[in-house]
Amino acid sequence: MAKKKILAIGFSLPDENIGYSDFDSDISLLDWDIILFKPNINGYIYRRESMFEGKPCLSDNESFKLKAQTEHWRREIKTAVEHGKLVIVFMDELKLISIATGQKEYSGTGRNQKITRIVADYNNYRSIPIDFKLINSKGKEIKLSTKNTELISSYWNEFSGASSYKVIIEGGGIPCLVTKHGEKVVGTIARSKNSAGALVCLPDVDFYQDTFFNEEDEEDEWSSEGKQFAARFIKEIVSLDKSLRSTGELTPEPEWAKDSQYKLDQENTAYEKLLKIEEKLELIQIEKEAIVDEINDLERLRNLLFEKGKPLEYAILDALKTLGFEVSQFDNGESEFDAVFESKEGRLIGEAEGKDNKAVNIDKLRQLALNIHEDLERDEIDKPAKPVLFGNAYRLLPINERSEPFTTKCITAATTSSTALIFCPDLFEVAKYLKDKRDSRFATKCRKAILNSVGRVNFPEVPQKTKKMSEQVTDEIQI
Known part of the structure; x- marks a missing residue:
């Protein structure tokens, strides 16, 4: 058996x-x-x-x-x-x-x-x-x-x-x-x-x-x-x-017993009702799957708070799109860049780094500098892109419990190379606001903050919403 x-x-x-x-x-x-x-x-x-x-x-x-x-x-x-x-x-x-x-x-x-x-x-x-x-x-x-x-x-x-x-x-x-x-x-x-x-x-x-x-x-x-x-x-x-x-x-029903001559009229009627319900369920399931996909896409932005590797890179690309950049990743077999993004204000190349329980160090800056030079060697590029390092330090800790996200060496080297340093939770805050509310003026300020920053980027303060989060919200049981 x-x-x-x-x-x-x-x-x-x-x-x-x-x-x-x-x-x-x-x-x-x-x-x-x-x-x-x-x-x-x-x-x-x-x-x-x-x-x-x-x-x-x-x-x-x-x-x-x-x-x-x-x-x-x-x-x-x-x-x-x-x-x-x-x-x-x-x-x-x-x-x-x-x-x-x-x-x-x-x-x-x-x-x-x-x-x-x-x-x-x-x-x-x-x-x-x-x-x-x-x-x-x-x-x-x-x-x-x-x-x-x-x-x-x-x-x-x-x-x-x-x-x-x-x-x-x-x-x-x-x-x-x-x-x-x-x-x-x-x-x-x-x-x-x-x-x-x-x-x-x-x-x-x-x-x-x-x-x-x-x-x-x-x-x-x-x-x-x-x-x-x-x-x-x-x-x-x-x-x-x-x-x-x-x-x-x-006992399994024999094939001959399944013949239509043995089926009850009520059985056939019930099957017709079932078929109609199945058709409705199929349409509802398609609608549900579309909404679930939308939710999953929206949830991906929160990866800026705690992720590393490819999930972090994709969340960064989503956030940059929200800020109004045209974004892509570059890989020609010889060179690979985490993020290439540009707007009317300028063109930038970024590298992403997530750290479990320490600050982002100087290592990624070397890779970023190499990427800038390799990018400039391409025939279609006339001037070097602005380097940006995205860091998600101490990624598993609550935001308010994290220490300085970039090491002193990293900040010093960024100043020398005119590199912008973005703490990923800071990027999340401005992207979240722009996801919830279209504000082209604020988006422009955010893009300029990245382009004009050397060292850690200080984004403009998120405008106060008409409805504050602190407003009273009451839960009630529906009767």
């Missing part, structure tokens, strides 16, 4: 044969036989923008990402079960949050204008394609229900001690595990009517017990106890899959 392909989502196991995926993944579940799922959205909660009515409230961007990711898993889990897969959900705590709806309300005028961002309730179980109600409740006193014990009993005998319930389940399948007192449902089995697939909800398991890890062995973080636990766990999960499959296997 072929070995089962098992995938764990939201947690990992010390077994090289078990696949692993983060919650933030677009992986398809159809490539796997058994899927182990934890609806873990702690990363989103950690990145919350604010608190609203005691719940974490996500930004517009994070709200979109979470909704898209939740819809992905809901769709994938449903499809996997319909295609005969076993999906086991380990019922973690119900996490209540608020997400943006994309709608805003405005009241008042001018500086007294109040912006109300409309938000809605959301939780980590939206990714599960079951209509159930969950209530947070914690405990370890659990017993088998009066029905379906033959399917779950072997697993429960082995792992009841490592399990604990964190939610009470109302609806969502046939009960298989209940609390010892009160018989509240904490585990269910929902079987597909069209395949041998099943969606099983089980009490949470502590997969990260202290004894499962080696504190001193850096090469192997998992202890022998952790590996043994994982081996026993996988054995029981495979056994559970076998039990469910043996009692729910369906």
Whole structure:
């Protein structure tokens, strides 16, 4: 018998044969036989923008990402079960949050204008394609229900001690595990009517017990106890899959039974409705993809704050275009320039450098000087371009915690070579303003600041916006 392909989502196991995926993944579940799922959205909660009515409230961007990711898993889990897969959900705590709806309300005028961002309730179980109600409740006193014990009993005998319930389940399948007192449902089995697939909800398991890890062995973080636990766990999960499959296997429909003479009129009508819905979904998906591409392009500007290498170079090119430069990269096989940009004010050549935890040094200036000379040697170039060094120093630190981005030697050498030094977060500030508001006069000032600077470029101060960021913004739940 072929070995089962098992995938764990939201947690990992010390077994090289078990696949692993983060919650933030677009992986398809159809490539796997058994899927182990934890609806873990702690990363989103950690990145919350604010608190609203005691719940974490996500930004517009994070709200979109979470909704898209939740819809992905809901769709994938449903499809996997319909295609005969076993999906086991380990019922973690119900996490209540608020997400943006994309709608805003405005009241008042001018500086007294109040912006109300409309938000809605959301939780980590939206990714599960079951209509159930969950209530947070914690405990370890659990017993088998009066029905379906033959399917779950072997697993429960082995792992009841490592399990604990964190939610009470109302609806969502046939009960298989209940609390010892009160018989509240904490585990269910929902079987597909069209395949041998099943969606099983089980009490949470502590997969990260202290004894499962080696504190001193850096090469192997998992202890022998952790590996043994994982081996026993996988054995029981495979056994559970076998039990469910043996009692729910369906006979594949023969080709002759698919003939139109056997189809119901209502079936044909339903297929026609489905086709129309699919056409609408296709158009919506195309529209969604276009908006996602637009968002990705806009997000790229933020790479000026923390990136290095090619991602930083592309962000610099985008920013320079926003400032009104015509930009390109040059590579003729012999010479390669990170950025060539020009406007009516002049022509410039730039080099980009990102540093993880130190200032930008003199090294890149040598390369930049060489680029200027190689560029001037080209027949079509009459005079040397203005050299510009773009530096993203201490790139992983918050902006206000970074030290001087260029070393003293770098600043001295830049003065000698008439090189402009641009701190990438400074470029981000002016490009962000120009992205949000067309201001040709300000853009001209920024271009001139680069062309006329020797040493670090001091861009003109960003004009005060009519609507200040400090204005009051209120989050409300949409009713």
